Amino acid sequence: MNIKTGIVKQDHTICYGILPNWKQLDVKGVIEDYRKKYSDPIDTDKTNVKAWHSGFEAHIKEPKLMEIVNVCRDFCYNISGNLPAPLVLIDFWCMQYKKGDYAIPHSHWPSQYSVCYYADIGEGCSPLKFGSYEIQPENGMVIVFDGMVVHEVPPTDFPRTCVAMNFAVSTGNRTT
Numbered sequence: 001m002n003i004k005t006g007i008v009k010q011d012h013t014i015c016y017g018i019l020p021n022w023k024q025l026d027v028k029g030v031i032e033d034y035r036k037k038y039s040d041p042i043d044t045d046k047t048n049v050k051a052w053h054s055g056f057e058a059h060i061k062e063p064k065l066m067e068i069v070n071v072c073r074d075f076c077y078n079i080s081g082n083l084p085a086p087l088v089l090i091d092f093w094c095m096q097y098k099k100g101d102y103a104i105p106h107s108h109w110p111s112q113y114s115v116c117y118y119a120d121i122g123e124g125c126s127p128l129k130f131g132s133y134e135i136q137p138e139n140g141m142v143i144v145f146d147g148m149v150v151h152e153v154p155p156t157d158f159p160r161t162c163v164a165m166n167f168a169v170s171t172g173n174r175t176t
Contacts, residue, residue: 014130014145015079019071019117022140027119028161030064031094037062049153051101056091058163065092068163072115075142076167085170087113092165102126103153111147111166118143122158129154137162 004016019025034054038061047053059065073087090111108114116128118137127134128143130151135143137160145151147166 012130012146012149014133014135014143014149015075016135016141016143017075018138018140019142020140022119025068025071025119027065027068027117027163030062031096031119031161031163034058034062034065034094035096048106049095049101049103051095051097051103053096054094056093058094059089059092059165065094065163068117069165072117072142072144072165073167076113076115076144079144083169087167088170090166090168092163094163095161097125097153097156097160097162099157099159100155101153102155103151105150105152107150108147108166110168112169113167114145114147114149115165115167116143116162117141117164118160118162120159120161122156122160125158125160126154126156128152 035052038054059069069089069092073089076087077083116137118139118141121137121139125137127136128151130145130149137143
């Protein structure tokens with residue numbers, strides 16, 4: 001996989017790449033099945049994402065989502081080199097944006113790593129913005145960044161189906 005990097009304010013590095021086997025993962029299909037099975041009534045007035053999204057433990061309700069969690073964790077290990085301890089999944093959620101949906105500027109602190117995986121992107125959908133730096137998502141793209149980095153999604157004109165997750169470096173014996 002070709003891993004690309006970018007630098008945002010305060011010298012935070014953002015890494016991203018396209019998974020070569022993204023079609024076989026069928027994350028969009030798993031998310032659509034999840035939406036049919038579960039009605040996670042999320043009050044978007046109280047969250048950063050102003051679009052449909054699951055609860056923050058979707059991977060527990062739908063174990064098939066653990067495959068993409070593991071792939072993204074491996075991506076984090078790949079870009080990080082030698083971590084002092086294992087990565088622990090803190091939370092995980094699915095999102096489906098439609099025309100006009102967006103996410104307000106926010107960060108995922110205190111997570112060490114925040115990850116977005118794009119399962120199905122409408123051509124010309126809004127980018128993921130980090131201040132003046134932006135990344136145009138593509139199908140199969142994984143984006144990893146420091147949880148302290150403020151980011152947003154401007155209102156989109158085209159649909160986007162993605163998942164997000166946060167990892168911390170383990171300080172104890174909790175594993176997910």
